[in-house]
C-alpha cells in the first residue's frame with residue numbers, strides 16, 4: 639500500500655519542553671488511522687504540525703512524496719475538522735458547505751452552478767439531504783458534525799485531519815457516528831487521521847492505530863495486533879483492558895507482589911518487566927475450585943460490578959491492595975451475583991498472559 643504521509647523524526651518544543659520528541663510514522667493511502675494517546679501526549683500538536691498551523695522544529699513531513707514542512711497550510715491539500723465544528727451560525731447548511739469551496743485560497747470555485755452541484759453531491763455523501771436550508775442553529779450535534787466534515791471534504795483534500803471529532807457529541811451519538819465516519823471515508827477514499835483519547839474509539843475506528851506516548855509513537859498497528867500484543871506496559875495501560883503486574887522474571891515464572899505467575903509463550907521486549915492479562919481472559923471461580931494445570935490462579939475480594947452494555951466488569955481487591963478487573967461478556971455467561979468482600983479465585987490460562995521483559 640502506498641503512503642500518503644510520512645513523518646521523519648518530527649520535533650516540536652514549547653519553551654524548551656518537547657511536545658513532539660522525534661515522530662516517525664507512515665500513513666497509508668485510503669485508510670482510517672486513529673491517533674490515540676493520553677492527555678498531553680502531543681496529539682493536537684502533531685495534528686497542527688501536519689496541517690501547518692504550527693511549524694516543526696526539526697524533521698521532515700512528506701505528503702504524497704513531496705516535502706511540505708515550510709509550505710503554508712492552505713497549500714498543503716490537507717483538510718482539518720475541528721472538535722467544536724467551527725461553523726457559521728448565521729449561514730444555512732448549504733451555505734456553510736459552499737463556503738469551503740468558494741473561499742478556498744488555492745483555486746476557489748466561483749461558478750454558481752459548479753458550486754451548487756458539488757455541494758449537492760457532498761450533502762448526499764454525508765447524509766444531510768433535506769436539511770440544506772436549515773440554519774446551523776436548527777440542526778443536531780451529529781448533523782453539525784456532518785456539515786463540518788462536508789465543508790472540509792468539498793474542497794477535495796487528499797487527507798483529512800480530525801481533532802477529537804466526536805468529543806462534542808453525547809455518548810449514544812458518538813457510537814453511531816463512528817460507523818458513519820468510517821462509511822463516509824470509504825466513499826470518498828481519502829485517508830482520515832482521527833485524534834482521540836478514547837481507546838475504544840481508536841480501536842473501533844482505525845484500520846491502523848498510532849499510539850502516542852510523551853511525544854513519540856509507541857506503537858503503530860492494526861487494532862487486533864494492538865489489543866493482543868501491545869508493544870509496552872505503557873501501551874497496555876492506555877488500552878485500559880489489561881491488568882498489569884510489575885515484578886521480575888524468574889526462570890519459569892513472573893514474580894509479582896501477589897505471587898509467582900506462570901508464563902505463557904508471548905513475550906515483548908521491554909526495559910521495564912511486567913506481566914499483563916486482559917480483563918476478558920479471566921474467569922471468576924469459587925475460592926476452593928482447583929485450577930487446571932495450564933491455569934494461573936490468584937485470589938481477590940469482590941468489590942463491585944458495573945454493567946456496560948454487552949458486558950459486566952467486576953472489580954476485585956488483591957492482597958497487595960491493588961484493584962483487579964474482570965470483563966465477562968454476557969453472550970458467554972449469565973450475570974452472577976458475587977458476595978461483597980467475598981473471596982474468589984481469579985483464573986486465566988497461562989497462554990493468555992503477555993510478559994514484558
Ligand SMILES: Nc1ncnc2c1ncn2[C@@H]1O[C@H](COP(=O)(O)OP(=O)(O)OP(=O)(O)O)[C@@H](O)[C@H]1O
Pocket residue numbers: 652653656657675676677678679680681682683684835
Ligand atoms: N501553545 C503551547 N504552548 C506551550 N505548551 C504547549 C502548547 N501547546 C501544547 N503544549 C504542551 O505540549 C504538550 C502536548 O500538548 P497537546 O495539546 O499536543 O497534547 P494532547 O495529547 O492533544 O492533549 P489533550 O488530549 O489533553 O488535548 C503538553 O505538555 C502541552 O502542555
